[in-house]
Amino acid sequence: MANHLYVQVVLLLLVLKAAATTTSSSTVVAGMVFCDQCKDGARGLFDYPLYGARVAIQCGGGGDTPLTVRECNTNWFGGFSVRMEGTPEMNRCTARVVQATGHCGAATPSAPRELTLAFRMLGLALYTVPPLLSQPLRAMDFCPAPAAAPPAAAVALAPVSLPAPPLPPLWRRRPRRLPPIWRRAPTPTLPKPVETTTTPPPAQPQGSACTFDKWADLGLHGCNWKVVTPNTTVAMAFGPAAAQRYGSEMTLREALEGRGDIYRTLLREATAALLNAYYNAPAAGGFLYPTTASVIDHMNGALLSSAQRVLLEGARFRRANSGGGTGRITKLPCDLTPCN
Structure with missing residues (x-):
């Protein structure tokens, strides 16, 4: 939508x-x-x-x-x-x-x-x-693998069953003897299960989640900004809806200082989520917003909706920047490299 x-x-x-x-x-x-x-x-x-x-x-x-x-x-x-x-x-x-x-x-x-x-x-x-x-020449490494088509197996012919031999006449059939009631049927011996050793899957790279104050500390973490810079405008990073709300001159450095208004709080948390999405590797799992496109879509959806939607999206961005997420037991760490 x-x-x-x-x-x-x-x-x-x-x-x-x-x-x-x-x-x-x-x-x-x-x-x-x-x-x-x-x-x-x-x-x-x-x-x-x-x-x-x-x-x-x-x-x-x-x-x-x-x-x-x-x-x-x-x-x-x-x-x-x-x-x-x-x-x-x-x-x-x-x-x-x-x-x-x-x-x-x-x-x-x-x-x-x-x-x-x-x-x-x-x-x-x-x-x-x-x-x-x-399209590029090859699909990116972080794309899901396409579903493989089942191999074309050769059509196996159904085995031809030979006709059953004719039954003997009734007067020549042997009577079926049932075992006595007091005799227990032998217990079949089951084969012992073969113990197989399973190799644990390789550990997936862990993502990172950092709050807006960590990204705003440019002296300590300014070297960790990717794709965008502190002087990139909000309109360039988020699109026309953000430009209409916040103007065409506001930078991402100023966006991280917003507080006191629900729309400025939404912009502050969305900017931190955008920087976290750029910082995480494509194969790293854990962060609630795996791509920058998902951050921009949720941001524009909130700006074009009601004030209640703005509050909900701001709280969701803040929870993701703090390391939380859907179904998460432990929080993601903030592993920004110190620039000094």
Whole structure:
């Protein structure tokens, strides 16, 4: 639910931006690009919006090769929008990723997706496209293994049973002698169970969970920040919903100092959870939010909901940053490396 809401918000911002620059009839094509890290062909928990990907809008050119009518790059949130003058019919046109970035740009171009007319009003025609996926050469190590297909076994023919020999006549059958009542049936001797030694599974790497005050101590733990920095803005880290609530200038360093308001408390705990998710290795288990995408989804879901949801998500982030979690008996430690 939160993933679809995030996509709808980004597409709405792209449409409003295109509509603001429209003075006459025009056509807008909008969509998003994601990095399909597990190569399963669908959006999943480990997929993230892809920045800087090159998207081509193609229409039939009368031959086997489609004609590229427009190209554009995705923004920081993985979204793209193309505006064209006039209102041509584009129901038979497609959009595809022709060049991606990072480890998702090493594979071949993605398959094209057809455009769909969303609405046509006031001289503006909006076409949308399902999320485009760009895949790496190989699936990431932290992706779940696909279910293996059962091996094709050779069809075994049913053994042919020979017909039973005919029974002798009744007067030649021997009478069945039953044992006496007082005689106990012999107890069968069961074979002794074979003792097998089982090798314990290898220990999984343990995760880490640290509270916001540990991350705010930049002199002692500032070297442990990954991907983002203390000067990264909240809008860049969490998306448009956070930018609307907290502004476009607030940094993550300032976010860790928030208190006295339920929305500032939510931002403080969500920032600490985001840093914990970046710090933990992909294979490390235990932390309540295994990926940064799950932290961003819960954060945006709370901002777009009620005040009660804000309180619940803030408490859930705080419990995860303290080392707790669902079904956990012992708390996760905070194993940040001292920078001094």
